[in-house]
Amino acid sequence: MADLALPTPSEIRAVRLENPKKRERDLADQLGISEAQLLAAHTGPDVVRISPNMDRLMPLMNQLGDVMALTRNESCVIEKVGVYDDYRGGPHAALIANHEIDLRMFPAHWVHGFAVTKKLEDGAERRSIQVFDAAGDAVHKIFLRDTSVIEEWDAIIEDLREPGQPDVLNVAPRTDVEPAKIDGTKTEQLRAEWDKITDTHQFLQMVRKLKLNRLGAYRMAGAPYVRPLAPQVVDTILHRAAETGLPIMVFVGNQGCIEIHTGPIKEVKQMGPWLNVLDPRFNLHLRSHRIAEVWQATKATRRGDAISVEAFDEHGALILQIFGVLADPKAADEWNALVLSLDELTEEIPA
The missing domain is CATH 3.40.1570.10 (HemS/ChuS/ChuX like domains)
Known part of the structure; x- marks a missing residue:
């Protein structure tokens, strides 16, 4: 405008x-x-x-x-x-x-x-x-x-307080969400570099070096690095964690900030289009109907494999990530078993 x-x-x-x-x-x-x-x-x-x-x-x-x-x-x-x-x-x-x-x-x-x-x-x-x-x-x-x-x-x-207090604010155009960046000629190189990862923070550095992005890498890598899951598995994870007391890590963010919850969750409730966690000191509000794509991703760390479940919208934007708590070996094993039990996506992901 x-x-x-x-x-x-x-x-x-x-x-x-x-x-x-x-x-x-x-x-x-x-x-x-x-x-x-x-x-x-x-x-x-x-x-x-x-x-x-x-x-x-x-x-x-x-x-x-x-x-x-x-x-x-x-x-x-x-x-x-x-x-x-x-x-x-x-x-x-x-x-x-x-x-x-x-x-x-x-x-x-x-x-x-x-x-x-x-x-x-x-x-x-x-x-x-x-x-x-x-x-x-x-x-x-x-x-x-x-x-x-x-x-x-x-x-x-x-x-x-800023020295000036104008009531008009000039803004820049919004940055479009980057769709999945895929290059089939780099698939083997991606897998070879993935095998070298020793910390989850190295993943984005790797895909940027290959001129890919997170979602593009997931669509390219294949097993055993990733597994496509049904969109409803995020709902399954939250309800199962609440029922069993399993501690989880939930990451939600934007380009300027990522906020993380680590620990158990208790009350999960659907309210209209929102799937909610409503605990005394932690709330999550998720428009689960906007989830278009979910991936299980496995990345090696010095404490063992970090297995995440990551949800994206139809434009390729990352909505949230859920991990197990690696610092607690029992909880990590329970998380891994839960993820392996989740429904796999039956239809093919578009390239």
Whole structure:
């Protein structure tokens, strides 16, 4: 959409008043703008533009105590409750890794930041820190809870406040999802390089070196490296894990942030189009009907094979990954047995 056709901040605010219960992303789509542009139009006492710089932001988030961390993509949302403790920065990648908040963050995509205070129907206020990429799409959000150290909020926001507070935000075009990159002439080379892997983090380096991508490599490799699974197996895994108490690792992310849950899950519930995990300190919301392709992938590590189940949408975007917990040998064996029991895809995957 051309800039001249975009709604003005006052027009955006008027539509927001007319649709007070509509989700921000849905309202932004209705208006033909990004979620960050929707927020920017409300800049003022309740929406403050702040620095998204991780090295400034993350140490301050630790001062808020117990909060909820949220990361999402088009088809899945993950929410974990905990403290932003043990931040380790870096120019290209950063992380927080503790027993509850586990994040892998990529600074290049942390472009716009906001501190938001939202008035709720019951008169309460919901405070959050929200970070967006260059296109104005959400990368990561942090929500305060009743148990958070709310007294620190005002000082933190003043510390992070950007010098200018314009209500118009310029965004870049969204990056299209890269479809599966396949090169049949490299199949044997792919398998030979796969055999050399000793850590799961080496996988993406390998496929990039071969000028492939994750989904393309899965479609090319064949057994024993990968196995195509039926789309409904993600539902099966979550229900089985809840029934048996099997700890699992769930990875959900976007280009700027990956959030990870490690441990058991308890309550799995279908609500409309969403398949949900609704535990006290971990929630997952998955649009399982958007799963178009699922792969079992096996990658060698020094602690044994890491076997994952990975779901993609119809465009080739990665929705989520589920692993066993290799640090617990008994749980890892139970996970491997569960994955081997899952239904294989019967129809052929298109090249």
